[in-house]
Amino acid sequence: xxxxxxxxxxxxxxxxxxxxxxxxxxxxxxxxxxxxxxxxxxxxxxxxxxxxxxxxxxxxxxxxxxxxxxxxxxxxxxxxxxxxxxxxxxxxxxxxxxxxxxxxxxxxxxxxxxxxxxxxxxxxxxxxxxxxxxxxxxxxxxxxxxxxxxxxxxxxxxxxxxxxxxxxxxxxxxxxxxxxxxxxxxxxxxxxxxxxxxxxxxxxxxxxxxxxxxxxxxxxxxxxxxxxxxxxxxxxxxxxxxxxxxxxxxxxxxxxxxxxxxxxxxxxxxxxxxxxxxxxxxxxxxxxxxxxxxxxxxxxxxxxxxxxxxxxxxxxxxxxxxxxxxxxxxxxxxxxxxxxxxxxxxxxxxxxxxxxxxxxxxxxxxxxxxxxxxxxxxxxxxxxxxxxxxxxxxxxxxxxxxxxxxxxxxxxxxxxxxxxxxxxxxxxxxxxxxxxxxxxxxxxxxxxxxxxxxxxxxxxxxxxxxxxxxxxxxxxxxxxxxxxxxxxxxxxxxxxxxxxxxxxxxxxxxxxxx
Amino acid sequence: xxxxxxxxxxxxxxxxxxxxxxxxxxxxxxxxxxxxxxxxxxxxxxxxxxxxxxxxxxxxxxxxxxxxxxxxxxxxxxxxxxxxxxxxxxxxxxxxxxxxxxxxxxxxxxxxxxxxxxxxxxxxxxxxxxxxxxxxxxxxxxxxxxxxxxxxxxxxxxxxxxxxxxxx
Numbered sequence: 262x263x264x265x266x267x268x269x270x271x272x273x274x275x276x277x278x279x280x281x282x283x284x285x286x287x288x289x290x291x292x293x294x295x296x297x298x299x300x301x302x303x304x305x306x307x308x309x310x311x312x313x314x315x316x317x318x319x320x321x322x323x324x325x326x327x328x329x330x331x332x333x334x335x336x337x338x339x340x341x342x343x344x345x346x347x348x349x350x351x352x353x354x355x356x357x358x359x360x361x362x363x364x365x366x367x368x369x370x371x372x373x374x375x376x377x378x379x380x381x382x383x384x385x386x387x388x389x390x391x392x393x394x395x396x397x398x399x400x401x402x403x404x405x406x407x408x409x410x411x412x413x414x415x416x417x418x419x420x421x422x423x424x425x426x427x428x429x430x431x432x433x434x435x436x437x438x439x440x441x442x443x444x445x446x447x448x449x450x451x452x453x454x455x456x457x458x459x460x461x462x463x464x465x466x467x468x469x470x471x472x473x474x475x476x477x478x479x480x481x482x483x484x485x486x487x488x489x490x491x492x493x494x495x496x497x498x499x500x501x502x503x504x505x506x507x508x509x510x511x512x513x514x515x516x517x518x519x520x521x522x523x524x525x526x527x528x529x530x531x532x533x534x535x536x537x538x539x540x541x542x543x544x545x546x547x548x549x550x551x552x553x554x555x556x557x558x559x560x561x562x563x564x565x566x567x568x569x570x571x572x573x574x575x576x577x578x579x580x581x582x583x584x585x586x587x588x589x590x591x592x593x594x595x596x597x598x599x600x601x602x603x604x605x606x607x608x609x610x611x612x613x614x615x616x617x618x619x620x621x622x623x624x625x626x627x628x629x630x631x632x633x634x635x636x637x638x639x640x641x642x643x644x645x646x647x648x649x650x651x652x653x654x655x656x657x658x659x660x661x662x663x664x665x666x667x668x669x670x671x672x673x674x675x676x677x678x679x680x681x682x683x684x685x686x687x688x689x690x691x692x693x694x695x696x697x698x699x700x701x702x703x704x705x706x707x708x709x710x711x712x713x714x715x716x717x718x719x720x721x722x723x724x725x726x727x728x729x730x731x732x733x734x735x736x737x738x739x740x741x742x743x744x745x746x747x748x749x750x751x752x753x754x755x756x757x758x759x760x761x762x763x764x765x766x767x768x769x770x771x772x773x774x775x
Numbered sequence: 776x777x778x779x780x781x782x783x784x785x786x787x788x789x790x791x792x793x794x795x796x797x798x799x800x801x802x803x804x805x806x807x808x809x810x811x812x813x814x815x816x817x818x819x820x821x822x823x824x825x826x827x828x829x830x831x832x833x834x835x836x837x838x839x840x841x842x843x844x845x846x847x848x849x850x851x852x853x854x855x856x857x858x859x860x861x862x863x864x865x866x867x868x869x870x871x872x873x874x875x876x877x878x879x880x881x882x883x884x885x886x887x888x889x890x891x892x893x894x895x896x897x898x899x900x901x902x903x904x905x906x907x908x909x910x911x912x913x914x915x916x917x918x919x920x921x922x923x924x925x926x927x928x929x930x931x932x933x934x935x936x937x938x939x940x941x942x943x
Binding site for chain 2: 340345346347348349350351372373376377378379382699700703775
């Protein structure tokens with residue numbers, strides 16, 4: 262007897278405290294309010310929230326010296342040509358300091374170059390930042406104590422949500438420190454000069470660390486409860502809202518919805534057609550098509566509910582989506598950089614193709630902040646359409662199967678399936694764009710960015726921890742997977758074309774996102 | 776549960792409301808001045824250049840300021856940046872008058888020893904820095920008459936190779 266997906270009838274006021282989406286909103290809001298309150302009444306020193314992860318060993322400095330000196334020389338020539346005597350003197354002093362190799366002296370000389378402004382200042386800042394970043398500093402107690410305090414605060418705040426969700430709080434409290442430690446480890450490893458030169462960010466380390474554990478020794482049961490990818494990423498995304506200007510969301514959101522409609526219609530149909538060609542049954546086909554075209558897991562769940570499909574097939578689709586996301590979120594940003602695709606186009610591409618919000622954030626962060634923001638907005642535009650898609654699907658399915666069977670679809674599903682944390686994201690952006698004074702916004706930005714990065718790091722570690730490549734082997738019948746992969750490849754190409762047309766300044770002006 | 780939720784909601788709203796009201800700007804400034812200062816901050820946020828010139832404020836170049844100093848002309852040089860930047864490097868003889876402080880409290884101008892008819896030269900970190908145009912506009916509003924704006928700020932000064940000072 263196969264188990265069927267049901268159209269869940271949850272709703273009413275109690276869902277505000279029982280639904281993961283809403284809890285992410287409250288959690289994000291709580292963190293934002295705490296930061297604003299401590300800024301306003303100086304309760305805690307916000308600068309303490311900024312953990313320092315940069316570290317460069319002495320030998321790494323020595324290795325860089327030649328490269329830096331080569332960058333300084335043309336700047337000296339340029340300044341000489343312009344008759345900027347002061348610039349020449351400072352740059353030469355910096356070169357001498359580099360020759361002597363005393364890090365404190367380099368920091369000082371580079372700091373003086375910073376005050377010149379322009380390109381020399383950028384170089385000066387890079388040299389100063391690297392030379393300042395002594396290895397011992399990241400491991401010093403006041404730096405580590407900030408990490409521990411953030412960890413404890415996160416544990417307390419997130420536990421409230423876990424209790425309300427009715428999950429096992431004891432196991433969560435036991436497991437959370439492990440996940441948090443892995444998040445710290447990823448950020449620490451990524452903070453070294455070598456990976457950051459290669460553009461390898463904490464995202465990659467978080468995935469690697471997570472994957473390494475789950476695919477070798479396996480995840481101990483007591484940690485599992487703290488592997489909450491969705492919960493962490495949604496909370497981080499609500500906080501991200503505070504860092505985005507409202508008009509940026511409107512601009513990119515409008516384009517995002519156009520892109521989403523075109524992606525969903527075309528890719529959905531294409532995948533469905535492929536499935537039929539490959540003789541995959543219709544139930545599977547609907548779930549696969551929704552997963553590829555809309556947004557992975559949540560769309561698969563919604564469509565399974567809409568057609569009251571088989572739960573086993575749903576879990577197959579879910580693991581397919583999760584496993585496929587990992588190589589995509591590493592390879593796509595790499596392609597964006599290697600092919601010189603503009604950041605915003607790249608972001609829109611990721612947002613339109615990657616199937617989970619977490620992977621969009623992870624991949625976007627590998628390109629740049631604007632790319633990540635664009636990706637998230639595009640992703641949200643697509644997510645917002647899950648309900649609409651589920652509604653249309655259920656109508657179609659009822660017609661197909663004959664109206665007698667099952668429940669009658671109602672338009673209520675549009676709201677039920679709407680990702681509620683998107684509302685938190687939008688409200689946060691609204692408050693930070695229009696209501697709070699500019700100074701408050703500017704002065705709390707760093708702290709909020711840091712906290713949001715922690716949530717994201719927790720989510721990325723969790724992605725790694727819950728992805729088991731072995732599950733792929735266990736899957737029976739390669740045809741649905743083949744259809745999924747083919748459709749995904751088509752999705753990647755089609756969305757890239759759309760992203761170029763919409764975000765590349767071809768049809769519309771390039772949105773202004775920083 | 777419902778009432779708990781509502782309480783939470785109202786507390787959050789109340790905090791936000793308090794914060795938007797508690798925004799301390801000295802009421803001595805006209806609405807127009809506040810608006811201009813906000814415009815500068817928005818330019819800064821968007822990483823754009825400040826306006827080329829400000830009405831009623833004279834633009835000066837580093838050479839001019841240097842010659843005034845050399846001629847021992849009676850001027851007050853105002854550094855509008857935060858303390859740490861000032862301590863790292865500033866134009867010799869400059870007095871620190873931070874734009875944030877002045878915005879919170881207009882008495883900071885007098886406390887810095889400024890007189891209404893002093894010849895003032897305001898600077899910060901160049902064309903993308905909002906502080907010196909903001910201070911110029913605020914001082915104008917407070918009745919200071921001879922305001923000069925070194926728009927290209929400390930970077931221009933440094934490029935010329937003119938001497939600088941460190942510390943408080």
